[in-house]
Amino acid sequence: xxxxxxxxxxxxxxxxxxxxxxxxxxxxxxxxxxxxxxxxxxxxxxxxxxxxxxxxxxxxxxxxxxxxxxxxxxxxxxxxxxxxxxxxxxxxxxxxxxxxxxxxxxxxxxxxxxxxxxxxxxxxxxxxxxxxxxxxxxxxxxxxxxxxxxxxxxxxxxxxxxxxxxxxxxxxxxxxxxxxxxxxxxxxxxxxxxxxxxxxxxxxxxxxxxxxxxxxxxxxxxxxxxxxxxxxxxxxxxxxxxxxxxxxxxxxxx
Amino acid sequence: xxxxxxxxxxxxxxxxxxxxxxxxxxxxxxxxxxxxxxxxxxxxxxxxxxxxxxxxxxxxxxxxxxxxxxxxxxxxxxxxxxxxxxxxxxxxxxxxxxxxxxxxxxxxxxxxxxxxxxxxxxxxxxxxxxxxxxxxxxxxxxxxxxxxxxxxxxxxxxxxxxxxxxxxxxxxxxxxxxxxxxxxxxxxxxxxxxxxxxxxxxxxxxxxxxxxxxxxxxxxxxxxxxxxxxxxxxxxxxxxxxxxxxxxxxxxxxxxxxxxxxxxxxxxxxxxxxxxxxxxxxxxxxxxxx
Numbered sequence: 001x002x003x004x005x006x007x008x009x010x011x012x013x014x015x016x017x018x019x020x021x022x023x024x025x026x027x028x029x030x031x032x033x034x035x036x037x038x039x040x041x042x043x044x045x046x047x048x049x050x051x052x053x054x055x056x057x058x059x060x061x062x063x064x065x066x067x068x069x070x071x072x073x074x075x076x077x078x079x080x081x082x083x084x085x086x087x088x089x090x091x092x093x094x095x096x097x098x099x100x101x102x103x104x105x106x107x108x109x110x111x112x113x114x115x116x117x118x119x120x121x122x123x124x125x126x127x128x129x130x131x132x133x134x135x136x137x138x139x140x141x142x143x144x145x146x147x148x149x150x151x152x153x154x155x156x157x158x159x160x161x162x163x164x165x166x167x168x169x170x171x172x173x174x175x176x177x178x179x180x181x182x183x184x185x186x187x188x189x190x191x192x193x194x195x196x197x198x199x200x201x202x203x204x205x206x207x208x209x210x211x212x213x214x215x216x217x218x219x220x221x222x223x224x225x226x227x228x229x230x231x232x233x234x235x236x237x238x239x240x241x242x243x244x245x246x247x248x249x250x251x252x253x254x
Numbered sequence: 255x256x257x258x259x260x261x262x263x264x265x266x267x268x269x270x271x272x273x274x275x276x277x278x279x280x281x282x283x284x285x286x287x288x289x290x291x292x293x294x295x296x297x298x299x300x301x302x303x304x305x306x307x308x309x310x311x312x313x314x315x316x317x318x319x320x321x322x323x324x325x326x327x328x329x330x331x332x333x334x335x336x337x338x339x340x341x342x343x344x345x346x347x348x349x350x351x352x353x354x355x356x357x358x359x360x361x362x363x364x365x366x367x368x369x370x371x372x373x374x375x376x377x378x379x380x381x382x383x384x385x386x387x388x389x390x391x392x393x394x395x396x397x398x399x400x401x402x403x404x405x406x407x408x409x410x411x412x413x414x415x416x417x418x419x420x421x422x423x424x425x426x427x428x429x430x431x432x433x434x435x436x437x438x439x440x441x442x443x444x445x446x447x448x449x450x451x452x453x454x455x456x457x458x459x460x461x462x463x464x465x466x467x468x469x470x471x472x473x474x475x476x477x478x479x480x481x482x483x484x485x486x487x488x489x490x491x492x493x494x495x496x497x498x499x500x501x502x503x504x505x506x507x508x509x510x511x512x513x514x515x516x517x518x519x520x521x522x523x524x525x526x527x528x529x530x531x532x533x534x535x536x537x538x539x540x541x542x543x544x
Contacts, residue, residue: 068511070511070512071510071511071512074512074514138408138411140411140493143494143508145508145509145511145512146511165495166410166411166493166495167410167411167492167493167494167495167499168493168494168495168496169493169494170489170494170507170508178410178493181388181389181392181394182392182393182394183388183392183393183394183408183410183411
């Protein structure tokens with residue numbers, strides 16, 4: 001823990017310096033630099049959203065820091081800096097709220113749902129969650145320490161399926177990578193990571209009855225160094241411009 | 255016949271004969287040849303390296319340690335951390351000792367390039383190593399594809415895969431240590447033995463291998479220690495499953511996400527094991543350089 005919060009701490013110091021300069025450049029709006037703590041599933045879309053945000057607020061800049069939501073909440077609790085907290089799943093945000101880390105309430109800015117991911121062509125004939133329990137099938141699941149893993153476990157429990165995975169990967173993108181490189185026959189991943197896998201993978205729908213879509217929530221942190229800019233960023237996430245970007249990467253409307 | 259030139263004794267003059275050493279001899283302040291200005295930064299250096307370990311130790315929930323060490327996940331992680339580094343070291347010895355020999359004694363073009371390539375995993379980020387291993391030995395990899403198709407062999411997600419991944423990153427340590435050992439001992443004793451009528455096998459058994467033992471011991475210990483701490487390549491190549499591929503460093507990494515206290519206990523175990531390796535290494539050195 002010491003190591004990771006140390007790294008986050010260094011990033012924070014660098015950030016505040018940049019924020020100061022941004023403030024000087026446009027004193028009237030003075031949004032500054034926003035340190036956004038975000039889950040790894042947003043790693044591809046967030047830079048695009050950040051670009052649009054900076055386009056709309058030229059004096060601002062955004063520094064995303066990606067990690068697992070539960071870990072990021074623990075880090076903030078231990079004093080790591082951050083302006084905005086984005087989480088996947090309501091639990092991490094509820095945890096942050098309970099620990100008094102938030103400046104206000106959180107808002108939902110997007111949703112994600114799970115799919116079964118198989119290599120393109122689906123030669124092993126996987127169609128349902130129950131198929132994942134077939135013997136001889138190499139299945140990888142996201143580890144339960146990651147949000148995707150929590151949702152995947154829930155979906156499997158709802159469907160009444162027990163899967164013996166070959167590996168519990170550190171998140172949905174890792175599952176997609178293992179399937180895309182042919183090292184797994186099937187897995188469960190967020191639809192956004194299936195989409196990111198391109199033509200190498202195929203997604204198979206998991207019915208609504210078996211899953212709860214994962215919410216993406218945003219909130220300004222209580223210890224935000226640039227609270228005003230952080231608030232602007234959080235509202236920007238729900239703007240049509242940002243929502244269009246999210247949609248392009250496969251995220252669902254809030 | 256120039257192996258003597260490679261040894262430090264032959265190239266560096268005896269430090270005791272250097273004038274600045276002699277001048278310091280009377281003073282005894284701070285020890286022989288120790289400029290006083292080095293002391294403050296050196297102490298800072300010690301603090302920098304030791305403080306994090308102290309930080310770890312003061313955060314250990316000592317009363318909870320026995321309970322946590324008995325948790326099934328923890329026990330399987332510790333068991334895997336016992337057998338996997340040994341497996342990696344065996345792989346490294348079987349492939350690495352002949353390789354070290356080739357690098358030390360072989361005279362062929364591109365020897366430096368080969369040495370550079372085989373030591374690259376030492377500085378390569380381990381995650382990159384893991385991805386590279388997937389593309390070589392994974393089910394869709396250059397070699398792995400063939401092995402999977404013909405024999406149904408698949409290394410990812412197996413304990414053997416963990417050993418392969420950590421052998422990839424730790425073998426260079428053994429190769430370099432053994433190569434240095436071979437270069438340092440030179441060929442004079444072997445030649446002398448041959449002159450006295452010893453056969454090849456006799457020379458290997460009575461001269462070469464005993465002289466190699468200290469550097470092999472040091473190299474194997476370094477290799478084992480590096481394999482013990484391996485995380486990135488293992489996670490990427492072999493995956494993460496308790497009981498099969500989740501070694502102690504992986505368990506620490508996962509626990510850090512949600513249960514930092516568990517991570518501290520497992521870190522303590524790795525800390526103690528690493529310390530043990532260091533002490534073992536020190537013992538071997540003393541055998542090597544009496």
